Every structure is written in C-alpha cells, then in structure tokens.
Amino acid sequence: MAADASVVEVVLESDLKNVEVAEEVTRRVSSTAGFDEDDQHKIDMAVHESVINAIWHGNKNDPSKHVWLRFEIFRDRLEIHIRDQGNGYDPSHLPDPLLAENLLNVSGRGIFLIRTFMDEFRVESRAGQGTEVVLVKRLHTDNSAPSRREGP
C-alpha cells in the first residue's frame, strides 16, 4: 500500500467525454508532484491512452461501467492505477507498431506510446475483476539525475 504517498482518486463513467476530465486531473496531479511540462505531457498522454483503452476496449463504452483512477504521489515517483470492468488483455501479444509491416496499420500504437512515455507499465488482469494497469513515472530530482560533466 501507499502509506507514505499522497493519494488522489477519481471514478469516471465510461463515456469518452470523461477522457478530458482524466487529463485535467492528471495535469494537476503531475504538476503538484513536481514534474516539468515535458513530463507532464508524457504522463497526460499515457493516462489518456490508458483511460481510452479502459472505456473503449475494457468497458466496451458501456456507461453503466466505471473506470477508477488512483494517483499515488511519492517523493521520488508518481504511480497511477487505472482499473476497468473488462476482461483484460495480454500486452505481450500486441504487434510491434515499429516493424515495417505494421508501420501503416491504423491502430496498435496506444500501448507502445504508454511504454515509451512512462518508466514502468504493468497490466494486472483478474477474471471477473477487470483489468488494472499501473503506470509509474520517476521524478528526476537533483540527487537522482545523472551527473553532467561541465567545464573544460
């Protein structure tokens, strides 16, 4: 559990209009956590793609189903849990969108973008309990950032 974390929780009805609500909350949380604008945008996009997956693929756009977002702000990272009421999927079986034969595919880039923009991405699917994805972005403070050599 997140004993040493600040927690923000949001419950959304499965309506694509709520994706922008999720983005707004994400921007506020990631700003509060101390991420710069570039990282805020990456986190925002990763949540956007995850919430769309939850609403569209997980809950099949059924407004009676919900998506739960839980933001856990730690000193060194932000963990975001996004849970739906769908049947789950195995991200290891998704085609690589960068392969030449997939480059002109219309779909299949969402999970790739999430992996690219976040430091960790996990999918936990349980039969009858929906799917939960966990996104982690580490905060690069002065102490954790790689040292830069400067000067002559």
Next chain:
Amino acid sequence: MSMKATVRQVNSVTVVDMSGRVTLGEGCTQLRELIREQLGKGNKHLLLNLADVTYIDSSGIGELVSGFTTVSNQGGQLKLLNLTKKVHDLLQITKLYTVFDVHEDEAKAISSFEKSAKA
C-alpha cells in the same frame, strides 16, 4: 475542445486548416469524413495544416495513416504542414515521420504537389 477544420483551395491543392483535438471519437470521425468528402469531389491533393492542433493521440495518428493510405490508393497525395513539436515528436517516435511528406512552408508544400504532378 473538439476538432475544427476549414478547407481552402490553392491552385490544385486542397489545404485543410485543422485546429483542436484529433482524438478517438469526434475528432477522428471528422477527419475521416473530411478526407472522404474531398476525394468524392475529386480533390486528390490534400495538405493538412496541423499548426493549431493542440492534441493528437494514437487514434489520431492512425487516422492520419488511414487518410494517407486512402488518398494514395486513389492516386492522390496527402501531405502534412506545420507540425507542432508534440506532433512532430509523436511521428518521430512512431517512425512515421519518414512515411509522410512533411513541410514547414506552405508555398513550398503547394509547389511540391505541382512538381510531383509534372514528374
């Protein structure tokens, strides 16, 4: 804010000034219908001006790819103009930057259609 698009004709090129969000749902549907409509009118040289596109997601990128393929299959060309840094970075990450013909100058973009039509 959903997507908005205005269409203008410059010589043989149909320039589409897009703004707002190109995301799953309304934005992608609008873009798909707009391209279909222009092809239906016989306009096969399409230049999408993305200068004021504030947000594009994986579905929006997919819609650009779909438009590119559809227009190419009908013997036309779809090119991109004025990418924002975010859109530029997304196309780089997804390796699509080299697939699309991307321009920063509208006049040069327009003439690139004419050159390829003459070739």
